[in-house]
Amino acid sequence: MNKPLRRLWVISLVMFVGLFGSVTWTQFFNAAELNADSRNTRSLYREYGTNRGPIVVDGKEIVASTPVNDAFKYQREYPYGALYAPVTGYYSIVYSPTGIERASNEYLNGTSDSLWLNRIEHLITGADPQGSAVELTIDEKAQRAAYDALGDQRGAAVAIEVKTGRILALVSKPSFDPSDLAGHSSKEVVEAYEKLLADPGKPLVNRALAGDTYPPGSVFKLVTTAAALENGMSAETEIDAPDTYRLPGTTTDLRNFGGSQCAASGHMSLANALRISCNTAFAALGNELGEEELAKQAQAFGFEQEIQVPMSAAISRYPTGQNDAQVAISAIGQQDVRVTPLQVAMMSAAIANDGVLMQPYLVDRVRTADLSVVSETKPQELGRAVSSSTARQLTEMMVGVVENGTGTSAQLSGIQVAGKTGTAETGGDAAPHAWFTAFAPADDPEIAVAVVVENGGTAGSEATGGRVAAPIARAVIKAVLDQ
Template sequence: MNRPLRRLAGVVALLFLTLFASTTHVQFFAAEDLRAKPTNSRQLYAELGRDRGPILVAGGGQVAVGTPVDDAYKFLRTYPSGPLYAHVTGYYSIRYGTSGVERAQNDVLSGTADRLFYRRLSDLVTGRQPRGGSVELTIDPVVQQAASEALGERKGAVVALDPATGDVLAMVSNPTYDPNALATHDAAAAQEAWQGLLADEDDPLTNRATGALYPPGSTFKIITSAAALESGDYTADTLLDGPAELDLPLTSSTLGNDEGTECGPGGKVSLIDALEISCNTAFGSLGMTLGADALAEQSERFGFGQELQIPLSVATSSFPTDLNAPQTAQSAIGQFDVRATPLQVAMISAAVANGGVLMEPNVVRTVRDADLDVVETRSPQELGRAVSEETAATLTTMMRAVVDSGTGTRAQIEGVQVAGKTGTAQHGEGLPPYAWFTSFAPADDPEVAVAVVIEDGGTVDSAYGGRLAAPVAKQVMEAVINR
């Protein structure tokens, strides 16, 4: 064979080897990753041919179920209470993949999870059609309904937690959407629904409870109070400077109070009274005294900066770094670049309610196989100690004062002690503030911790957390206490 032919043969052999290696990589090494891609329509077609397992809420009600249909896919995913649970269940769509629990627990629901190995092996031996497992959520349908009705048509979110376990009792985001519109096998109808949701400026596909970051406003004063108490230099009765306006160093700007007045006689106010009336100047001054590092450390102990999978993905709440004195004062009242999800704000109250121990939030209680045998039951997990028991007890007393006679009186429940904190977060000049409220009840034996945020809920002057968000939290707490 002459030299040119040998070279050509070598090139052809190299091409065959490259093709063989590439095919081997795709078929064996990359196969699982390719199958798991949410956009892999072939995988969705295969899964739609199976009896996908249901998603249930506490008590057994089905909120996502496979319905037999007479078409090529055999089963249609349906959501009996669609919009009410949309941001928890997510959607399961031929064209647009999955979201929410449908994505987070897809391997269980489709029957491909390693935890269901023996079930799959049994199906293979017996020749039975593979079926998916079921996922039971921690969501309480009574509490979920109460949260949805209380929030109404207003844009925002509600989260309710069991302080002792971290279980999510309710998670509502508004505006919502109907996942049935995306699950349809009519491709044209699904596309029309999808495009409509993408075009909606209110972004209904976003789960505001876990996926949106807001300035927490004065709800953050719980953390600033905790940092002060944990330092050992302050008690609830320690007097703070609370003038009508606080001069901010390094700038000609000032920090003022909502009412434009000083917070106590002679511009002095106790820590407990400062929280009760939400005195900005007192907490701004306190924040500068404590320092940015102390506030950052305390916020981290409450969960800021931690990546969470509950198993829904959660945006990471954050406390800013490299702060100067004026920025520290603003951050101490939950402004500047402090950002938190409603879930995170609920975690603050839950940790205080739980004696200072922060529990890991969770939305899945039990996983079962197709024969309803329990495969996995979630046990409560501690994320760490946010504050000491003594500090938690003091914070409870301070938060009770907020509801008893301060800015949060609209959250009062007859015969029940409620602890809470209002928040009114600025996010743009001339824009209505975000109205916040976070709380727990009963304060002496907590059953539920709640966070509520309402976007653009009123005029610039009226969108206060105590006025708008506190009544929503009240209805949610009552639903838990009275169930």
């Protein structure tokens, strides 16, 4: 072979190797990236051309796919509109899916590894691929009760089955209709999404799980009380309850709600301090316990943990590295303490469950089109939040809150309810957030609830947790226990 031919051969070989390597890299190593590229319409049509599985609540399809006569083949439908939006999320041709649509996507579109047998069956029979049904833990009556009771107020409600961690209700308001984002016109979907983004009520924010976390106010006194009981105090232990409490190292006096007096003697039992939600008593108690014990107890209830239900919840925080004045304010759920409604519901559920904290979850089971179960969630313990003795004492104290304390609006005829109110200052001139958390029946708990109403809802600056949030929790509890 002469020299020019050898050069041509070498150049051709190099070009062939380069072309082969480039194609291999593109088709194999970059496959996932290319499939995920929003400009890849072939991937988009393939994804939407699959008969996506339904999302089910109490045997009813709250999300389903219907055959249509366009390039996408199926239309995702949400017949209940805004009621379940914080749970289901949306499935869009323009935007990434959210909620269960995202968290359970591999089951819904049939690509999960656990569904390999079904895919082989479809391949052999020539049947169109079909996703699996995702059955949720949501109780329709509890969900609707929470949704209706919140009305037009901004806020959230979460209900948990005490012994298992099953989430029975998860409501965030204002909500939105996922159907507006599931259409097959990109222009209309983008317009609907931008309108929702511009809405000052922030309907796309899931306030129950992963929105902006809230100052908990006096519902955090459950954590402070638990820390006191775990450190040797009892419900009858006398603690300081002055008319005002001088924050350590400052010239600032902390007062009770409305400037009220907790006890003429300046002392009261821990149980009575919780019953009337005495700020000065709990601020002083917080300093007596110290930051380390409060942080330890908060973490035992689930603070600082990543919780997935399967959607990821925002992490609830108890700050450390504070001075004594900040510790006092943190002990009453202010300063930089921040929580989700889910976290507050978990606290009540742990107390109700003899002190054991359960993993909350939304997906009960997954079924194929032939009703075979391919996945089922089993209750899982996250750890012990408090001892059995502490849980019993806390229960009795929370019953006192509802029977003749700040939470009387949560009373139910013939059913003993254990609860705690909260009114959380938000800074500036904004009205406080109204909180209530509870469980019932107190003697054999089934359901735990947490409710937050932003900036006092319709009551505005006149709001308290007992007045605004407790009736909402009561409605949810009643809906579950009346079944």
